[in-house]
Amino acid sequence: xxxxxxxxxxxxxxxxxxxxxxxxxxxxxxxxxxxxxxxxxxxxxxxxxxxxxxxxxxxxxxxxxxxxxxxxxxxxxxxxxxxxxxxxxxxxxxxxxxxxxxxxxxxxxxxxxxxxxxxxxxxxxxxxxxxxxxxxxxxxxxxxxxxxxxxxxxxxxxxxxxxxxxxxxxxxxxxxxxxxxxxxxxxxxxxxxxxxxxxxxxxxxxxxxxxxxxxxxxxxxxxxxxxxxxxxxxxxxxxxxxxxxxxxxxxxxxxxxxxxxxxxxxxxxxxxxxxxxxxxxxxxxxxx
Amino acid sequence: xxxxxxxxxxxxxxxxxxxxxxxxxxxxxxxxxxxxxxxxxxxxxxxxxxxxxxxxxxxxxxxxxxxxxxxxxxxxxxxxxxxxxxxxxxxxxxxxxxxxxxxxxxxxxxxxxxxxxxxxxxxxxxxxxxxxxxxxxxxxxxxxxxxxxxxxxxxxxxxxxxxxxxxxxxxxxxxxxxxxxxxxxxxxxxxxxxxxxxxxxxxxxxxxxxxxxxxxxxxxxxxxxxxxxxxxxxxxxxxxxxxxxxxxxxxxxxxxxxxxxxxxxxxxxxxxxxxxxxxxxxxxxxxxxxxxxxxxxxxxxxxxxxxxxxxxxxxxxxxxxxxxxxxxxxxxxxxxxxxxxxxxxxxxxxxxxxxxxxxxxxxxxxxxxxxxxxxxxxx
Numbered sequence: 094x095x096x097x098x099x100x101x102x103x104x105x106x107x108x109x110x111x112x113x114x115x116x117x118x119x120x121x122x123x124x125x126x127x128x129x130x131x132x133x134x135x136x137x138x139x140x141x142x143x144x145x146x147x148x149x150x151x152x153x154x155x156x157x158x159x160x161x162x163x164x165x166x167x168x169x170x171x172x173x174x175x176x177x178x179x180x181x182x183x184x185x186x187x188x189x190x191x192x193x194x195x196x197x198x199x200x201x202x203x204x205x206x207x208x209x210x211x212x213x214x215x216x217x218x219x220x221x222x223x224x225x226x227x228x229x230x231x232x233x234x235x236x237x238x239x240x241x242x243x244x245x246x247x248x249x250x251x252x253x254x255x256x257x258x259x260x261x262x263x264x265x266x267x268x269x270x271x272x273x274x275x276x277x278x279x280x281x282x283x284x285x286x287x288x289x290x291x292x293x294x295x296x297x298x299x300x301x302x303x304x305x306x307x308x309x310x311x312x313x314x315x316x317x318x319x320x321x322x323x324x325x326x327x328x329x330x331x332x333x334x335x336x337x338x339x340x341x342x343x344x345x346x347x348x349x350x351x352x353x354x355x356x357x358x359x360x361x362x363x364x365x366x367x368x369x370x371x372x373x374x375x376x377x378x379x380x381x
Numbered sequence: 382x383x384x385x386x387x388x389x390x391x392x393x394x395x396x397x398x399x400x401x402x403x404x405x406x407x408x409x410x411x412x413x414x415x416x417x418x419x420x421x422x423x424x425x426x427x428x429x430x431x432x433x434x435x436x437x438x439x440x441x442x443x444x445x446x447x448x449x450x451x452x453x454x455x456x457x458x459x460x461x462x463x464x465x466x467x468x469x470x471x472x473x474x475x476x477x478x479x480x481x482x483x484x485x486x487x488x489x490x491x492x493x494x495x496x497x498x499x500x501x502x503x504x505x506x507x508x509x510x511x512x513x514x515x516x517x518x519x520x521x522x523x524x525x526x527x528x529x530x531x532x533x534x535x536x537x538x539x540x541x542x543x544x545x546x547x548x549x550x551x552x553x554x555x556x557x558x559x560x561x562x563x564x565x566x567x568x569x570x571x572x573x574x575x576x577x578x579x580x581x582x583x584x585x586x587x588x589x590x591x592x593x594x595x596x597x598x599x600x601x602x603x604x605x606x607x608x609x610x611x612x613x614x615x616x617x618x619x620x621x622x623x624x625x626x627x628x629x630x631x632x633x634x635x636x637x638x639x640x641x642x643x644x645x646x647x648x649x650x651x652x653x654x655x656x657x658x659x660x661x662x663x664x665x666x667x668x669x670x671x672x673x674x675x676x677x678x679x680x681x682x683x684x685x686x687x688x689x690x691x692x693x694x695x696x697x698x699x700x701x702x703x704x705x706x707x708x709x710x711x712x713x714x715x716x717x718x719x720x721x722x723x724x725x726x727x728x729x730x731x732x733x734x735x736x737x738x739x740x741x742x743x744x745x746x747x748x749x750x751x752x753x754x755x756x757x758x759x760x
Contacts, residue, residue, distance in 0.1 A: 213509075213526070214410065214411035214464075214481070214509075215411065215414070215466060215511055215556070215598075216410075216411055216412055218598075219639075219677075219679065219694075219721065222613075222636070222637050222654050222677070223677075227636075229594065229614065229615075232595065232613065232614055232615065232637070233573070233594050233595050233596075233613075233614045235596065235613060236554065236571055236596060
């Protein structure tokens with residue numbers, strides 16, 4: 094049942110779009126995969142942007158999170174304060190997983206679509222027939238040409254394995270670190286090397302067409318990361334700003350006009366000496 | 382509240398990739414669909430994807446005589462055909478097999494690769510061989526997925542004059558087995574082109590190739606001067622071998638036509654991927670009747686007496702009245718897998734093979750199907 098929905102809603106449209114793009118782009122499946130990957134990444138850009146902004150905002154909030162963790166020992170209270178801080182900064186701690194979950198089926202669908210569309214064996218072409226729409230433009234386009242720039246997109250290639258490694262590393266390198274914790278940072282440093290190696294290992298068994306998809310999507314991700322976080326090494330500033338914090342519910346107690354994602358903890362607000370945050374009773378006493 | 386870090390996000394991706402990599406196995410791996418070859422009490426079957434088994438038939442089924450290649454034999458352990466889609470070719474004392482891997486091997490009638498007895502192998506072919514080869518005198522002709530048409534000598538697989546050793550480049554991959562009539566080779570390509578060449582000189586015989594919408598994945602000569610040209614573009618053309626022109630307007634099927642027809646009294650019987658079976662009068666180009674098998678039909682049907690035996694890909698055997706197209710009986714094969722190999726007529730029966738390597742015999746008189754159990758096979 095779920096498999097049927099996945100096939101009908103995701104994989105079949107993807108296969109057919111791939112076939113159409115292949116025909117439009119001079120019968121080159123490689124160009125078709127590149128164009129398709131870019132189109133999919135553009136369509137899912139709002140999700141990606143939200144995810145990147147959430148991550149960036151989370152990063153900006155880390156000093157404050159650390160502060161709260163030091164300040165409150167009671168777990169319940171600490172939780173409440175952290176949630177409050179997240180809310181005031183306009184950050185949903187699970188905000189970056191939502192877009193990821195939505196992108197996940199797309200990624201898996203693409204993987205299968207590319208493999209199905211290539212159909213190099215007669216059995217695969219036989220299976221492909223059940224996924225194609227009846228439009229003659231599509232029907233007449235198969236089988237697709239698996240050769241692209243000297244590569245056989247249906248078979249693994251060392252060149253693509255290397256490119257997968259390099260682009261995955263670049264993607265990890267341009268991804269912002271959320272944690273301020275040294276241990277977590279060290280872990281992330283290790284992941285920057287481990288992940289490319291793992292993906293390289295996997296791509297040894299993947300057809301180059303799938304690796305090509307991965308390379309292009311990684312390059313696009315690098316572009317999105319640089320646009321969102323900037324790239325200090327090359328002195329590139331972020332092009333996209335952080336998400337706007339939500340309007341606080343208790344207006345008298347919130348820092349006005351700051352737009353800062355780092356409001357002070359509630360206890361500190363109660364102890365301030367001046368301004369609107371002082372209690373009415375204290376003000377009356379002062380006037381008297 | 383948990384926070385999803387980039388490292389965790391990547392870990393999720395890694396997990397997904399690992400999951401996908403496990404799904405890779407067998408996704409598009411070729412298995413082959415060579416038809417059974419039955420000659421009196423002997424049958425040659427590809428029970429496994431790249432293993433040919435000779436079977437002596439009896440009343441109960443058959444006894445396996447030998448299987449090729451035998452991995453335990455030094456001379457055969459590195460032979461890898463990957464999958465075989467065309468029937469074995471018999472040439473004197475040799476049996477020639479064309480593998481999807483691009484390897485061609487000639488073995489003895491005893492099923493052994495023995496260079497002392499004339500066996501040879503060729504592994505310098507560029508691309509995959511899908512449709513299999515065809516013999517014409519001392520020539521072996523086959524096409525590959527790298528758009529090359531090869532003509533080689535049957536004596537050791539060597540080159541022949543006027544035909545490049547690396548094959549002749551055509552427009553489109555070649556999946557269909559070429560067809561030979563006298564000294565003429567006909568070859569269809571997946572780019573929808575049909576060529577005619579002189580076997581001896583290599584010259585192209587028609588002014589220009591015949592062109593049709595859709596890929597030509599199968600090809601057959603149905604009369605002395607008529608080619609049956611089916612396409613994945615849902616069309617069928619009947620092409621005059623002398624002129625390279627269609628004798629009727631193209632026939633429009635409901636879905637892909639990837640098969641060869643059975644022929645009787647000037648009527649071609651074939652199915653398409655929508656499950657429709659057509660009786661096409663080749664003289665008039667008109668359809669006499671249609672029958673809905675309700676499932677993809679890839680296998681060539683067989684004619685036994687006044688019954689058309691059709692098997693759909695799901696393994697249902699349809700006994701259809703040849704004259705009217707009415708169903709006489711329907712038998713579902715258990716455990717056959719997908720049936721894509723052409724049905725073979727022999728001794729008044731129709732022999733059917735599925736992807737599970739089991740052999741079935743359809744009896745058009747009793748309208749029944751029985752499995753022919755093969756004994757003596759290794760585990």
